Amino acid sequence: MTSLISSLCLLLLPILAIASISEHAESLPKFPSPTRPRVAIIGAGMAGLSTARRLNELNIGSVDIYEALDRIGGRINSVPYFDGYIQHGAQFINGDKNPLYEIANELGVVSDVLGDLEHVEGGRFFYGDCKVTNDDLDLFTDFTAPLDPKYRAIAHEDDVVSRRDAIYDVYQRDYAEFLQTHNISGHRRHVFDALSLTFRSYWEFEWASDWKDQSLRNLVDWDDKGAVGVSFTTNKIGYKAIIEKVAEGRGSARLHLNSPIGNIKWDDLRGVILTFENGTTVDTIYDYVIVTTSLGHLKKYHTSLFTPNVHRYRKRAIEKIGFGGSAKVFFRWANKFWNDEDHSIVTLAVKGCNGKDEVDAFDSEITTLQQLGWESNTMVAWIAGRGPRLFDEMEDEEISYRITDLMRRLTNNATLEAPELIVRQKLTKNKYLLGSYSYVSVAQTAIGAFLSGRREADRLAEDWSARKPASLAGVGGYRLE
Ligand SMILES: Cc1cc2nc3c(=O)[nH]c(=O)nc-3n(C[C@H](O)[C@H](O)[C@H](O)COP(=O)(O)OP(=O)(O)OC[C@H]3O[C@@H](n4cnc5c(N)ncnc54)[C@H](O)[C@@H]3O)c2cc1C
Incomplete structure (x- = not known):
């Protein structure tokens, strides 16, 4: 089973990339583009916040972040405990050659090197x-x-x-x-x-x-x-400071907490229409939506989350990849x-x-x-x-x-x-934090989430500069289009 998963990932991803090009060629939006693209980000975990931060760096877009929970961070969840924070999720940093290590180091929250064993x-x-x-x-x-x-x-x-x-x-x-x-x-x-x-x-x-x-x-x-076999530990503040630093970089992006999105509709004429889980439609219609919900959430809800349904290649990828x-x-x-x-x-x-x-x-x-x-x-x-x-x-x-x-x-x-x-x-x-991730690659760590957010923001910027608005779907460490 494991080897099957590996091979499917290798085979599917190139196909997904090709499929997305032809799909968009047929369905380019006909709505007039505003001077700044309107961007919705679903999820204020590391990937969503990193996307917003990068868009702010690039000075692109009028951005709304919709987060189902009453806090930022997603699977990075730092809860006050005595004079520090318990890290329910991410706690270590895998390697020192990555931007998250740099942020953590600057904040002074890296504490030690830890051997896996x-x-x-x-x-x-x-x-x-x-x-x-x-x-x-x-x-x-x-x-x-x-x-x-x-x-x-x-x-x-x-x-x-x-x-x-x-x-x-x-x-x-x-x-x-x-x-x-x-x-x-x-x-x-x-x-x-x-x-x-x-x-x-x-x-x-x-x-x-x-x-x-x-x-x-x-x-x-x-x-x-x-x-090989070592990672960096963080101190009693750790990811609390890291995620706040990343969130700070979002600039003027608006953060909407307690705002679970139930449906993302791509309308050829109007753009991307979002509906909250309670059935209310979001007022703004967007040029782009970047979805950063966990793979576990997508596995369970992708059929109701996307209208029309995601392409069958993406559906297969969502269903096949990720475990544990x-x-x-x-x-x-x-x-x-x-x-x-x-x-x-x-x-x-x-x-x-x-x-x-x-x-x-x-x-x-x-x-x-x-x-x-x-x-x-x-x-x-x-x-x-x-x-x-x-x-x-x-x-x-x-x-x-x-x-x-x-x-x-x-x-x-x-x-x-x-x-x-x-x-x-x-x-x-917790339906919003369903796991189904495992450390198959660095993409599934907080570092991967951070990098995937930047990658999708860059892709959006590239797309916008070519004046061809298109819907995007980046998922955690995976690029599905
Ligand atoms: C126990 C544990 C330990 C870990 N340890 C480490 C570690 O030491 N080091 C490391 O690098 N990584 C670690 N990880 C992995 C790391 O936490 C994740 O890779 C990373 O946080 C994922 O970020 P993300 O933004 O991709 O996803 P998430 O954090 O899942 O963010 C997605 C966000 O989307 C929101 N959302 C979901 N559905 C909706 C919806 N319909 N509408 C609106 N919002 C929605 C969620 O509430 C969530 O806030 C650990 C994970 C766990 C669970």
Whole structure:
């Protein structure tokens, strides 16, 4: 399935580009052009705000930004927490050779360089009264340490395998060989199965999707132009300052919050007509509309959002590309049961240990909790793959009960308190922020959103200078026309 997705993207995009030219040639608008193009941007996330900022730099257009939520940022969501901000969405910057790093650096919000594997490497293991030896922990570390570079090498050297296999497939082969070589069975096998979950989590956090969906091809296509396997962390203000800085650059563009758009109609004679979800038509008729809603939102609503429907090539692209998603759950305990120097805690839920015959979905999704550096009583659980849907179906009380039960078992402390605070956002339940993104390329990061906004603004400017108004649809990191 993964390799199919890769090939479809490669095949479809050139076709989409050709299709859009002929489509527009037939349907050039007949309405008179004003002296400044009227531009509507749908969505005030990084892509939408970056578009507005670039249009302002180019001094082009009379611009309205329509945002469904009561705030800017979209999947960049910084929420006040103690003396800083919790970042529900973007938090890291992938590489230093990009404009977002420059903005962050200027604002002084870049704090550190982080290795991808640090959350596991610097982690302290908790496994209750289960028999887990240091020798086995070391054995597992020795086994997994070379795998990331090995998979990168396969991906670069073997085109067929890189398109055919998912990370899960290659790991299963290596793991079977490892078990056989070291003659591992019975209880020890269960220990290594639990350790394998932490290795799986590493991939799922990093690439924001189920590792069964992660084509090895990702490792070839990904290029953030920085050192392999590291990104930059931001401080306790982080993306709050970054998104505000980008928003500031929009100049006179008007921002309409709480304004969900339900339909975008292309009318050959009049231009682009927008209708709010409540059925009210927007007064202004636009020359251009740039749609920056998430791919997940488009997957669900593209048929009702566009009149006429998007071209079938675009429809196929919307339906085929994108998978996965990720989310974070923040837990604050009044009393720490870890040490400040523990960068993270790794919870090893081993089958048959600590009174549990099976490792259920909750225990297998919570494998690592990372300390929030600037508020050390707070731990962040990153969940990806199937995790976000599982958690979004649970109430806070249930999560609190389950995490307390897990930690009591794994710390051998039956009186360990429940977390006093659980903070999260239910991304799979918010129709405007539906995930369905994964780190297949830098295009799907905040950097990609920023760059795609600029790209669409430049394309609009080029189009306008040729005096050929046409409707545009840029989606997150993807250019659909
Ligand atoms: C948990 C998580 C962690 C992440 N971590 C990182 C990271 O560390 N580094 C990184 O670079 N990236 C990270 N990302 C990815 C990054 O957040 C996104 O790539 C980026 O924010 C996408 O921006 P966007 O503008 O394309 O889309 P969005 O942020 O989704 O913006 C689209 C906007 O459109 C609005 N909208 C939707 N439908 C409508 C409608 N019908 N009418 C009007 N408005 C509408 C939405 O409300 C939203 O504000 C993370 C994402 C998640 C979920």
